[in-house]
Amino acid sequence: MEKKVWDPSPPGSWSFDPPRDKDPVTGEDMEKIPFEEYCRRMFDPDKLWEKPEALKGWRHISSTMYILSPHVGATLGEFGAEVIKVEMPKLGDPMRHTSPFNEAYLWPETDHRPQVGTGMGFLHANDNKYFITLDYHAPEAKELYYDLIRISDSMAECYRPGTFYRWGIGYPQLKEVNPRLIYIYLGGFGNYGPRRYGGSYDILGQAVGGLAAITGWHEDFGGHPTKQTNWLIDWYSGLTGLIGVLAAAHYRRKTGLGTFIDLSQISCSTRATGYAFPLYGRFGVVRQRWGNWDTLLSVHGIIMTGRTDDPEHPNPQISVESRYVMVSAFQDDDFRELCYIIGRPDLWEKYSSARERVKPEAQIEIYRALEEWASDKSRSEVVEILNNAGLIAVPVFSAKDVYECEHFWERGTLRWIDDPIFGDVLVHGATVKMSETPPRVKWVWRPIGADNIRIYHELLGYPLPKLKELWEKGVI
C-alpha cells in the first residue's frame, strides 16, 4: 500500500477525527457502547497528555496579586496559554504568605530567602505560570513591559484604577503599543464611579455585593450572615472575567481589535443573588437569609443527624462535625415517600402541594420532623435508608470524604502531580471536562523570579549582561 504523506486520521488521534465511529485505540464501535462507557473514554483522564491544548500560542501577562486576577491567568494557563506572572522583585505576591492558620507552606519562595516558604493560599491561582519580576516604578520598567505586551494576547491587572496609567502602562497607552491586546482590570469597585479608589477583597465583595445578605441562618433563628468558604467571589469573578476575555478573543478574530474589560467583583456577587433584585424592585420585598433550607423547593436542604460514623476519630471534624446530610425530595412522590419513611404521613397530608411545602412555617415543621427522625441515626444510616428507598440524599463531605471518594479520582478531578520544584502535591485537575482539549495542571507555582532568564533572555532576547545590570539596579 502506498504510504500517505499526511494521514488525516492517524491512529490514536483524538482530535481530528470526530465523529468517532471507532475507538482510535481498540477499534471498538463507539456508537454501540453504553453511554457511560462512551463518556469514560471521551473524558479519560489517562489520555490527558495525549490531547492538544485549546489555547496553544496564546500569551497572557498577569500583573496580578491575590486570587481574583491571577485566576484569569491560571485558567488560561490550564488551557494551554503561556502565562507570565509579573511580581515585585523580592517581595512577590502578598498571597504567597497566606496560609490557613499559618500552617502549610512549601519551600522555597525565592533563592535569596531559602528559609521562607510560600503558603498554600497561593495554590491554584498561579499554576502553569512563568514567574518574572519587574519593579514598575523603575524608569526602565516601561520599555520592558511594552516589549512583553507587544507579543501578548491579553493581560490582567488589579492595581487601583489609574495606577498603571500613571506608570505609563495603562490601557490608553498599551492599546497604541498593541491594538490586539485584551486588557482586563479586575477589582472591587471598578474604574469609574464615586468609590472607584476603594480597595477590595473577596470578603468585601461578598459583604457589599449581596451574597452575605442571603447566606446563613435567619436572624430569627439567632443566625448571622455567613461567609462563603474560601473566597468564592475572587475565584468566580476571575472566571467571569475570563469569559469576557475569551469572548473578546472571538471578536478580535474578525476585527483584529482587543478590548478593555473593567470587571468589578462586587458586581459578580450581585449577579449571584437570584431573584433578590426583581423581587425587591417589583414588590419591595427584601430577600433574607434562609439557612440550610431552600426558598424555592422543599424538601431540599441539609439536616443534622444524631451522630457521625466515626465518633472515636481524634479529629473533631470527623468525630463531631461529619454528621450532616443533604436531603432532596421536593417532588410530590418523593416527598410522600419521605414522609412515610420518617413516620410522619400527617406531614404529607398537610403539605401535599409543592407550594404549601415551601412556605416558611411548613419548612420549619418538616425539617424539624426530619431532624427528629434522624437524631438517633448516624450519617451513613440516614443516607442509606433514604437511598435504599430510592430518594436522593447525599452526605455532607469533609475533605477526608472527598479524598476518599473514588468518584473524583476516577474522573481525574483529584490528582497527584509531581511538581518539578515542590514534589508531590495534590491538586484539583481538570475542573471542566473537555473531550478534545482538557485543561491540565503542570506545576503549582515557582519561586519569585524563577523564570526571569527564560522570559527576558530566551523570549525577549535581552542579553544577559543587560539583565544583570537590571537585576543589580533592583528592577527585576
Add this chain to the structure above:
Amino acid sequence: MVYYWEHECGWVNYLDPYYFWNFEGKVKCAGCDRVARFKFVNGMLLEGPTEVDEEADVLPLYADNPNRGYEAIKVGTEGKTRPFYGLMRDPSTYTGKARIRTENFRGKFIRATPNQPKKAGVIESRRFAWIDRTKSKDVWENDDYPGKPVYGKFRKEE
C-alpha cells in the same frame, strides 16, 4: 470593658463577638476562676459583669495577661478556656514549635526545609522591610541614611 473583660486579677478574657452577641449567663474568668454574670443584647452590655458564686455556663475562648508580657491561656485549656472544634489537629503547629516536614500525607517527599530560626520571631512567619523602619521620617528620607534601599544595592539580611 465588655468583650474583653479585664478582671481585677489582671487577666483579660476575650468574649468572642458572635457567641456573646445575644447572651445571658455566667462566664468564668480564665485567670482566677471567679464567675460573673453578663447580659448582652445585640452586642450591648445591659447587665454585668456582676460577680456571682455559682457554676459558670460558659468559658471564654482565650485570655491573656498584659501585665505578664501577654502570657496567654490558649484555646481549649482544660477548665480555663473552652475548646474549639475548628482547631486544627495539632495545636503546636501554630503556636511556635518548629515542624520539619519533608513528606506529605501519603508519605512522599515534598519540598520543605526547617522553619525560621527562633530569633526571627514566631515560627514560619516572614518579616517585612517596613516593620524594621523604626527611625523617624526625616531620618528615613534622608539620602545619607545608610539603611535606605537604593536601586542597585541589596541590603544584607541580618
Add this chain to the structure above:
Amino acid sequence: MSDEKYEEKYVELEINDVKDTLLPRPWPVTEPRKREELYAPWVKDPRDPDGSYGEFVEENIHYKKAVGKPWALDGIIVLDCTVMGMAGAIAASYLGELGATVIKVEPIEGDPQRYWYPFGREEYAFEDIYTGEKVSPTFIHEHRNEYSITLNLETEKGREIFKRLAVHADIILENYPPGTFDEWGIGYRQLSRINPRLIYAWFGQLGQWGSMKDRTSKYGQWMLDPVGLSASEYVHSTGFPADLLPREFGGNPTRSGEWVGDIVAGVWGTVGILAALYYRENVSGRGQFIEATSAESYMEILDFNISWYAYDGSIKARIGGWDPNLNQYAWNPCKDGYMMIGGQSDRLWYRILQVIAQEDPEGARLIAEDPFLKEMAARNALEGLIKTYTVTAHWLVNNTRAEAEAKMNAREVAAAPVLMIDEIAEYEHFVYRGHVIEVMDEHYGRVLVSNSPLAHQHRTPARIKWVGRPLGLDNGEIFARYLGIGPEEMKKLAREGVTTWYHE
C-alpha cells in the same frame, strides 16, 4: 426614567399579611451624583492628577456608552435545553449577554423554574402584560437575552425537529440526567455526526460518569444544587462553628443562600465552551463534548482544602464570618448590622489599629503591645483571630456601619458594610455603575435586575436586552427561520403535542 410616576415615596404601612408588603418601590430613591460632580475641577485627586484617565474611562468604558457597540459573540447560536438547574441558565445568559443568539428549548409545560416562587408565594409572580401569564422572579432574572421555544423532546417528532435545529447550532447546553439525550438519539455522539462543529456542554452536580454520577430518585426527581456543594466539602467548611455560635442558633455547616454551585459550574462551563470555540475557530474546526459539574467546579474554588489535607491531613473547619488565612479579614457585628474590615499587611493592620485607638485606646493597646500579634503571618493563628476580632467588635458595637466605613476609608482601609438587598440597590456607587439596573421589558414592564459583570468594556460590552421570556414566545420566529416551519405546520405540530402555538 420618568420620575413623576413614582412620586409616592416612603409609605408607612402596617404589615399584617404578605400582600401588604407588595408595594412597588421607586428606584433609585436617591440619584447618584453626576459625573460632572465626581470629576469636577476642584476634586483634585493625586491618583488621577489631570483627570485624563477618569475621562477616558467615563467616555469609553461606562456602561451607558455600551449602546450601539458591537457584540462579542455575534452570530453564535446556542441551544439551551437546560431546565431546573441554574448552571445552564447562567452559561446561557452570559453567552446571551455577550451577543450570542440563545434559544431556550423548553418542554411544553415550560421549565419548572418558571413556577418556583420564593416560599411558594404566587403573589411574587411577574405577569405578562399581554397575557397575564405568571412567571417566577427567578426565571426572569436568570434567563436574560434568551428566546423561548417549546419543543417536546419526548416525542419522536420533537427530536427530529431538534436534530434539524442542532444543525445550525454552535453550542448546545443540556442538563438532563446522564444519558437521557443519548438515549433519545440527540446526544453528543449522534449530533456530532450531523454537526461536527457542535460544542456540546452538559451540566450537572456530580458527573455523567463515575461511581457517584448524577442519578434520579425512583420517581424521577433530579439532583439539584446543593448536592454538588455538599459533595465538594463546601458545606462542611461554610458556616459558623458550634464554638462561636451554638448549633441551635445556626452553628452548623451552612449552604449558600443562592445556588452558587450551579453558578460556578455555569461559569466554568462557559469558560470551557469559549476555549473550545477558540480551538474550533483557530485550529480544528471541530466541536467537542464538555462536562461541568457543581461539585468539581466548586472544588476548584476550595483550592487548597484538599491539597492541605494531602499535605498533612488537615481538614478545614468552618469559621463563620472570619477567615483562617488572613487577619484582619472578616465581618463582625456592629451597631446596626455587620461590618467587614480587611487589612492584612502591617501597613493596613496598624491603620486599622489607629482608627480603633481613637475611641478604644485600651483595646488597641491589647493588640498593639502583644508580641504575638506583631508578625503578619503569626496573626492568622486562631488566638490571633479571636483576640483581634473581639477587640474590633468591641469598637464596632458603638459604631454604625456608615460611621465605621467612613472612619476606615479615611485611612484607605478596605472596609465595607454587609449590605442588605435594598441597600445594595440604593448604594450610590452601584447605581452609578449600573451593577443593578432597571430593564424595561416588553412583557413584564420595569424589572430591577443585577447587571452583567461584563457590562463595562471598551469594545464589546455585555448588555441585557430583555429578561426571561413568556413560554414559547418565539416559536413562530425560530421555527420559521431555522426550519422553514410556518404557522400551518406549527398548528399541526401543536395538535400532536410536539410544540405549542399561540392560540391552540
